[in-house]
Amino acid sequence: RLLATAGCPAGPAAVRLWSPASGVLVDAIPGAAGDGGAVWALGFRPDLTTARPELLLVLERAGRYTLAFWRQGEGIRAHGPGSALDFDTEITACWYGPGRTALVQQDRAGRSRxxxxxxxxxxxxxxPTPEGTIIDFSCAPDRTVHCLWSRDGEPPRPLICHPESPDSLESQESVESAEHAESPERSGRSGRSGRSATVSRGTAPGGTTGSRRRELWTRRPYGRIHSFVATPPGRGADHRPWPTVFLVHGGPHTHDRDAYDARTEALVRAGFAVVRTNYRGSTGYGPRWRDDFGHRVGLAQLEDLAAVRGHLIDAGVSEPGRTGLCGYSWGGYLTLLAMGVQPRLWDVGLAVAPVADYTAAYRATTPALREVDDRLFGGTPEQVPHRYRAACPMTYVGRVRGPLFLAASADDEKCPPEQIERYLAALRRRDVPHRVRWLGGGHDVGRDPAGHAAAWEAMVRYADDALRASPRTADRRDSGRTGSHHPVHHTEERSTP
Incomplete structure (x- = not known):
């Protein structure tokens, strides 16, 4: 028996193997084992009859992900590049049944298989699983695979697969392999600007009645930006485009999925178009899309959001003067940054648990998040101060016009409250219209569900007040009349335990 401990996947000791009985280090697997990439340990083979322990691994090498395993005394065993165990986007896996068989979940272009x-x-x-997202899966003793599955507009529900009978899927039809989905890594390298066509999904069963789900691929010189778009039934008021809210995911190394999202449904029912964009830094589109933006943290992502906004305006889905941003954690950070870097593009910002002052947050956050920032920026604030300064919402607070709604927790260790207080003080000094609501529970929504639910309802009302204004009024705001469509006000609230 051995114990595996994980370090930094790209570090010199990505995985360490120990003898629990003696405490002796048996082996160490460096991130370089992935050809300069990274290594992740997924679990030991459960068959205890094997003579030597075997550990399932994922290797990142040469811009791809390979399923492999480590065997005591022999090291890593992997097939070469180009094999069927070599994938272009992120995977996870677990051992399946006897022998060296595994179940693999691949996330690709917002969907999984x-x-x-x-x-x-x-x-x-x-x-054979339907198009959408496998949220989780597990194997039963009889080797059937139980999945929790969803797609945009359809709440999660269980599915049962029988891998020994590949054509069998209880209550669902087989669908075309997700490998044929178009992604920025495969189709966006032509170097030509311009925009792609919108592909309609139609009405999603179980979603908001009559709503429409679409995908958007926005072409840029560096690739194609993938977005999921949901719109209310029919046309907007007076046959105008809808007021639009971008739900900006956090991370940045995660992605929005073709899966049910309660916030999307609530906003669509309230009459908003909702956009979820997988900007550069998102997973599910290959290592280049995830990492290759030159340490231009925040700014590269804002370029992507602005490009998608322009695409939607050209398509008649949205209109200038009625587009806003809403984000949690790193998504809240991008919201604040956009309101200062691109004040003419965004007409309301809703930020929950954001990074508002990057250098101050770095010093007060957890060690794990400091490591994430070190990789994102290529160093600490002392080593690359210009990068942190360029990425910091506080740098641009003098350009913010508002309105802004901020929700945060005084107990948040990941996005500490002191740096948010500093940002709020700067807004007050400049008479920027804003509202702040202090919540309990730290960074975890689940620790204060009532407070977060009340904050969400207040944010939707706030967005409605801001985005129902006519574009002409918003244009006057752009010409220098700060907040003319929205009364200058500063309010602060605290949720009660």
Missing amino acids: LLRADLDRGTTTVL
Whole structure:
């Protein structure tokens, strides 16, 4: 028996193998084992009859992800590049049944698929799951696979797959492999600017009645930006485009999915178009899309959001003067940054638990998040101060016109309250219209569900007040009359335990 501990996936000791009985280090797997990429440990093979322990691994190498395993005394065993166990986007996996067989979940272009992989032969078989997202899966003793599945507008529900009978899926039809989905990594390298066509999904079962779900691919010289768009039934008021809210995901190394999102449904029911964009830094589109933006933290992501906004305006979905941003954590950070860097583009900002002062947040946050920032920026604030300054919402607070709604917790260790207080003080000095609501529970929504639910309802009302204004009124705001469509006010509230 051995114990595996994980370090930094790209570090010199990505995985360490220990003997629990003696405490002796048996082996260490460096991130360089992934050809200069990274290594993740997924679990030991549960078959205790094997003579030597075997540990399932994912290697990142040469811009791809490979399923492999480590065997005591032999090291890493992996098939070469180009095998069926080599993937272009992120994967996770677990051992499946006897032998060296695993179940693999691949996330690609906002969707996921399941495959059965034979590690000895280097082959895979795609399991028939519907287009959408596998939220989680597990294996029963009879080797059936139980999945929690969803798609945009359809709440999660269980599915049962039978990998031994690849055509069998209880209550669902087989769908075309997600491998054929178009992604920025494969289709956006032509170097030509311009915009792609919108592909309609139609009405999603179980979603808001009559609402429409679409995908948007916005072409840029560096690739194609993928967005999920939901719009209310019919046309907007007076046959105008809808007021539009971008729900900006956090991370940045995660992604919005073709999956049910309660916030999207609430906003669509309230009459908003909702956009979820997988900007550069998002996972699910290959390592280049995730990492290759030159340490221009925040600014590269804002360029992507602005490009999608322009695409939607050209398509008649949105209109200038009635587009806003809403984000949690790193998404809240991008919201604040956009309100200062691109004040003419965004007409309201809703930020929950944001980074408002990057250098101050770095000094007060957790060690794990400091490591994330070190990788994002290529160093600490002392080593690359210009990068942190360029990425910091406080740098641009003098350009913010508002209105802004901020919700934060005094107990938040990840996005500490002191740096938010400093940002709020700067807004007050400049008479920027804003509202702040202090919540309990730290960074975890689940620790103060009532407070977060009340804050969400207040944010939707706030966005409604801001975005129902006519574009002409918003244009006057752009010409220098700060907040003319929205009374200058500063309010502060605290949720009660």
